[in-house]
Amino acid sequence: MGNNDNTSFLKLVLFVSTGAYQSMGMIENPISKKSEINLEVTKQMIEFLDVIKEKTVNNLGKNELDMLNQSIYDIKVNFMKIERDENSKTEKGDKKDSEDSKESKNSKNKTKEK
Numbered sequence: 031m032g033n034n035d036n037t038s039f040l041k042l043v044l045f046v047s048t049g050a051y052q053s054m055g056m057i058e059n060p061i062s063k064k065s066e067i068n069l070e071v072t073k074q075m076i077e078f079l080d081v082i083k084e085k086t087v088n089n090l091g092k093n094e095l096d097m098l099n100q101s102i103y104d105i106k107v108n109f110m111k112i113e114r115d116e117n118s119k120t121e122k123g124d125k126k127d128s129e130d131s132k133e134s135k136n137s138k139n140k141t142k143e144k
Contacts, residue, residue, distance in 0.1 A: 036094060043082070043098055050075035050105045054112050067116065072109050079105070 051057045053071035058064065079102045090098065 036091065039086075039090070039094055040097060043079070043094075043101055046075050046078050046082070047101045047105060050079075051108075054105075054108055056108065067112065069109070069113055069116065072105070072112075076102070076105055076109065 048057065050072050052059060053066075053068045053075060055065040055067040059066055079098065083098055083102065086094075086098075
């Protein structure tokens with residue numbers, strides 16, 4: 031690859047990676063000025079990077095391949111951490127909702143007994 035091709039490739043990887051980090055809430059959305067988590071978008075960004083890697087086999091220099099591999103690895107590790115944290119929040123919320131529901135039923139039953 032020529033130098034311009036190298037620069038364009040690195041910009042492409044950076045562009046997709048930035049989208050992934052933004053969708054994980056690690057980079058502020060420049061429009062809303064908020065950190066937002068959308069793991070479905072992150073999954074798509076990971077798929078894009080995997081396709082780029084698959085389609086460029088034996089066509090990348092060492093630096094390009096290293097950057098692509100490191101980007102994919104970093105994004106996947108962060109994705110797994112955030113997904114775990116989000117699932118933990120959901121489970122805690124579900125438990126709290128369940129406990130609130132039980133308390134509500136218990137107080138209704140106590141009211142009926144009076």
